[in-house]
Amino acid sequence: MGEDNLNAKTYSVGVVxxxxxxxxxxxxxxKDRGFxxxxxxxxxxxxSAGTTMTTAFGPKTVTLFSVEAAKACDIVFLAVSGDFSKAxxxxxxxxAVVIDNSSAWRLSDEVPLIVPExxxxxxxxARLIANPNCTTAIAAVALWxxxxxxxxxxxxxSTYQAASGAGAPGMAELEDGILAGARGEAIKNEVFAHPLxxxxxxxxxxxxxxxxxxxxxxxxxxxxxxxxxxGLPISCTAVRIPTxxxxxxxxxxxxxxxxxxxxxxxxxxxxxxxxxxxxPHNNQYPMPLTATxxxxxxxxRVRNNIVFGENGLxxxxxxxxxxxxxxxxxxxxxxxxxxx
Amino acid sequence: MGEDNLNAKTYSVGVVxxxxxxxxxxxxxxKDRGFxxxxxxxxxxxxSAGTTMTTAFGPKTVTLFSVEAAKACDIVFLAVSGDFSKAxxxxxxxxAVVIDNSSAWRLSDEVPLIVPExxxxxxxxARLIANPNCTTAIAAVALWxxxxxxxxxxxxxSTYQAASGAGAPGMAELEDGILAGARGEAIKNEVFAHPLxxxxxxxxxxxxxxxxxxxxxxxxxxxxxxxxxxGLPISCTAVRIPTxxxxxxxxxxxxxxxxxxxxxxxxxxxxxxxxxxxxPHNNQYPMPLTATxxxxxxxxRVRNNIVFGENGLxxxxxxxxxxxxxxxxxxxxxxxxxxx
Numbered sequence: 001m002g003e004d005n006l007n008a009k010t011y012s013v014g015v016v017x018x019x020x021x022x023x024x025x026x027x028x029x030x031k032d033r034g035f036x037x038x039x040x041x042x043x044x045x046x047x048s049a050g051t052t053m054t055t056a057f058g059p060k061t062v063t064l065f066s067v068e069a070a071k072a073c074d075i076v077f078l079a080v081s082g083d084f085s086k087a088x089x090x091x092x093x094x095x096a097v098v099i100d101n102s103s104a105w106r107l108s109d110e111v112p113l114i115v116p117e118x119x120x121x122x123x124x125x126a127r128l129i130a131n132p133n134c135t136t137a138i139a140a141v142a143l144w145x146x147x148x149x150x151x152x153x154x155x156x157x158s159t160y161q162a163a164s165g166a167g168a169p170g171m172a173e174l175e176d177g178i179l180a181g182a183r184g185e186a187i188k189n190e191v192f193a194h195p196l197x198x199x200x201x202x203x204x205x206x207x208x209x210x211x212x213x214x215x216x217x218x219x220x221x222x223x224x225x226x227x228x229x230x231g232l233p234i235s236c237t238a239v240r241i242p243t244x245x246x247x248x249x250x251x252x253x254x255x256x257x258x259x260x261x262x263x264x265x266x267x268x269x270x271x272x273x274x275x276x277x278x279x280p281h282n283n284q285y286p287m288p289l290t291a292t293x294x295x296x297x298x299x300x301r302v303r304n305n306i307v308f309g310e311n312g313l314x315x316x317x318x319x320x321x322x323x324x325x326x327x328x329x330x331x332x333x334x335x336x337x338x339x340x
Numbered sequence: 341m342g343e344d345n346l347n348a349k350t351y352s353v354g355v356v357x358x359x360x361x362x363x364x365x366x367x368x369x370x371k372d373r374g375f376x377x378x379x380x381x382x383x384x385x386x387x388s389a390g391t392t393m394t395t396a397f398g399p400k401t402v403t404l405f406s407v408e409a410a411k412a413c414d415i416v417f418l419a420v421s422g423d424f425s426k427a428x429x430x431x432x433x434x435x436a437v438v439i440d441n442s443s444a445w446r447l448s449d450e451v452p453l454i455v456p457e458x459x460x461x462x463x464x465x466a467r468l469i470a471n472p473n474c475t476t477a478i479a480a481v482a483l484w485x486x487x488x489x490x491x492x493x494x495x496x497x498s499t500y501q502a503a504s505g506a507g508a509p510g511m512a513e514l515e516d517g518i519l520a521g522a523r524g525e526a527i528k529n530e531v532f533a534h535p536l537x538x539x540x541x542x543x544x545x546x547x548x549x550x551x552x553x554x555x556x557x558x559x560x561x562x563x564x565x566x567x568x569x570x571g572l573p574i575s576c577t578a579v580r581i582p583t584x585x586x587x588x589x590x591x592x593x594x595x596x597x598x599x600x601x602x603x604x605x606x607x608x609x610x611x612x613x614x615x616x617x618x619x620p621h622n623n624q625y626p627m628p629l630t631a632t633x634x635x636x637x638x639x640x641r642v643r644n645n646i647v648f649g650e651n652g653l654x655x656x657x658x659x660x661x662x663x664x665x666x667x668x669x670x671x672x673x674x675x676x677x678x679x680x
Binding site for chain 2: 156212233261301303305306307316
């Protein structure tokens with residue numbers, strides 16, 4: 001990695017897929033967190049190359065992606081499809097640190113899967129690093145401190161996922177569909193399997209042999225890998241609902257050690273990346289309305305679970321899936337990678 | 341009860357709260373199911389009394405409620421507040437069969453709480469009968485056949501509840517709010533604790549000492565009573581989402597006996613009140629889009645739960661909370677009450 005000025009090390013950074021919802025947020029977060037960016041290159045496909053984007057770093061001309069140009073960077077963020085990443089990530093990683101937001105490498109034994117609050121140290125030695133699924137990352141920052149303090153035996157998740165999980169086109173389809181319906185017109189669906197306005201779709205990504213969806217199995221398998229707990233039983237029902245941004249999750253855990261609302265809140269309040277929002281009598285709990293565009297994951301509705309008693313906890317989390325669920329976590333990985 | 345014609349017994353029926361969302365549906369369902377209605381009296385408060393409503397039985401003038409007038413009916417449906425029911429239900433029940441949709445009597449030892457598919461026989465001898473909470477009734481028709489076949493040990497529910505759970509004003513607040521937001525105007529909230537458009541509110545009804553909400557504890561306590569299983573551990577997280585009608589629920593159960601997708605589907609397909617919608621590879625599963633205005637509760641996404649293995653099941657249900665969750669179940673109770 002280059003040293004670009006005398007006072008502080010800076011890094012040549014590339015963002016591949018810079019015009020997408022996640023790519024745009026990556027550039028915002030790099031600026032907002034003061035990442036030591038020397039040169040910034042925004043890569044995209046032929047459709048966008050040559051156009052100028054307004055960014056937090058000023059106007060930037062979009063560069064046509066090439067492996068060679070990406071390899072010239074110190075750090076490359078991939079905000080592209082899994083197929084694209086499969087094709088190019090390893091080669092770029094020969095000379096740059098690659099942080100990949102796709103699912104291509106997340107379960108590969110050779111590639112660390114990182115939520116920096118949990119296993120950020122793995123970033124220091126890796127060339128190719130996987131960024132977890134959005135729903136996984138949001139749950140993990142709340143589950144990990146509870147796991148360390150009380151020992152998780154069982155984890156059960158039900159999600160409330162926003163249209164933006166399907167990118168900007170998903171958000172547009174929801175908003176356009178609601179307004180079309182209000183005008184008495186037909187509601188189109190191309191991004192989602194069914195019309196999303198005023199609907200609930202218990203189907204995100206493709207169904208697997210066990211009839212969980214791929215999204216649901218990502219939560220299960222990725223969390224195990226991040227925690228280093230290959231046997232931890234985790235189930236998920238992943239549900240798309242008509243919200244725009246920020247995923248919510250209702251989570252039940254059974255614990256090894258007894259837990260109470262008070263001991264759990266103390267642990268969560270001390271946990272990095274978590275904002276405890278839990279004052280039910282004043283109507284304060286996690287919601288997309290307040291979690292959208294926030295870095296920390298909101299955690300609240302903390303209570304002993306009726307089914308598991310003093311060895312069980314039930315709570316609600318809400319996080320911005322474009323930030324902690326994608327761009328923020330990726331930039332945090334880069335911060336961990338360059339930390340001494 | 342009177343005999344009003346020579347061929348078949350008919351009943352004088354009163355609906356109290358006839359102008360509300362549930363009251364309107366009760367009248368629709370009475371007609372649609374061919375309930376033997378002789379005289380029909382629509383009761384409401386002074387605000388609506390004297391106005392004429394268009395109903396499935398033709399135009400009807402709304403009658404000012406009085407206990408005496410209600411007592412003159414054979415069967416009285418109460419679609420009113422718990423306070424109203426507390427004040428008047430017992431007195432009306434001195435001379436009429438009263439089916440109460442409020443929560444006032446649901447947990448009273450003297451009053452049966454009925455889902456006819458489960459414990460309809462209790463309706464034959466009771467004068468005052470409680471209709472369960474909407475979320476409870478929708479879950480119960482799916483849980484009961486599974487309980488009989490496999491024995492439920494643990495039940496965990498996460499809900500996706502529509503605005504209509506707060507009646508017609510809740511639906512109007514959601515739709516008006518979404519359109520106001522699209523025009524760049526402020527989004528008002530009076531019915532809900534926070535603006536509901538594009539938001540998720542994990543708070544329905546008031547918080548109890550154990551920090552579950554009253555709605556959540558209704559699911560737990562009412563299901564136990566309906567099943568006659570006072571010790572069955574049931575937990576619930578009840579969440580309001582921006583849909584108009586039909587509640588969805590993600591449910592996990594642990595069972596005494598081993599269960600599989602196949603054996604569970606066979607049981608559910610044979611269960612009254614259940615419509616199995618479970619063809620994931622053809623994108624068929626329960627949704628508000630298809631469950632709205634349907635009598636049967638949709639059940640799908642049936643699979644062995646990862647956490648409990650062959651002694652666990654995970655599934656998704658969706659039911660119209662104004663129908664099975666309220667008006668339909670109430671009329672079914674009346675049908676059970678008059679059955680020989």
